[in-house]
Amino acid sequence: xxxxxxxxxxxxxxxxxxxxxxxxxxxxxxxxxxxxxxxxxxxxxxxxxxxxxxxxxxxxxxxxxxxxxxxxxxxxxxxxxxxxxxxxxxxxxxxxxxxxxxxxxxxxxxxxxxxxxxxxxxxxxxxxxxxxxxxxxxxxxxxxxxxxxxxxxxxxxxxxxxxxxxxxxxxxxxxxxxxxxxxx
Numbered sequence: 001x002x003x004x005x006x007x008x009x010x011x012x013x014x015x016x017x018x019x020x021x022x023x024x025x026x027x028x029x030x031x032x033x034x035x036x037x038x039x040x041x042x043x044x045x046x047x048x049x050x051x052x053x054x055x056x057x058x059x060x061x062x063x064x065x066x067x068x069x070x071x072x073x074x075x076x077x078x079x080x081x082x083x084x085x086x087x088x089x090x091x092x093x094x095x096x097x098x099x100x101x102x103x104x105x106x107x108x109x110x111x112x113x114x115x116x117x118x119x120x121x122x123x124x125x126x127x128x129x130x131x132x133x134x135x136x137x138x139x140x141x142x143x144x145x146x147x148x149x150x151x152x153x154x155x156x157x158x159x160x161x162x163x164x165x166x167x168x169x170x171x172x173x174x175x176x177x178x179x180x181x182x183x184x
Contacts, residue, residue: 006047015050023054030055031062036102043109053113056106060084063103073145077111078156086167097173100164104179111183157184 005026009019033039046052053072060080061067068083070076084107086099157180165172172180 002045002047005051009048009051019048019050019054022051023058027055027058027062030059036098040102040105043106049113049116053110056110056113059106060110070145072114074114074148075145075152077107077114078148078152080110081107081156081160097168097176100167101173101176101179104176104183108179108183153184 005022008022009015011018030039030042033042043052043055046055057072057076063084063086064080065085066083068076068079070079084103086096086103161172161180164176
């Protein structure tokens, strides 16, 4: 299935457009996956970084009280850090801190997927165009919203930590602190 999804994204003239269509079709099914381990298995084994990025973007858009319409960027990932909450349909018997841990896991996965497709592999281009870009050794262009400062990151992280500590009613568990450090 993962290989077929990856090929479906790749063969289109516009991988960005096809990944959006496929992600829009798959997203409702992801919301109905009952176990975290199953959701993570699906997202971690996804061969198409572009498709995984789009699915995670939809997941975070769904968890924001006020979704953003901006295009995918580092600034948008910071927006998700500030405005996302634990998805209600994923709230089962697991402890609250584990649901926050899952959210951080997906945020890290989104960041890794995003860094792969626009910055390294020209995955927004069709396969034939991508070959020309690789031969020319063209550098992918960064978006204006990818230019974020250390201060932006620190402020958003501090805000996120405050929200999480308030929700948990206790200091952050070590596992969460480590994920926050890695994400930062």
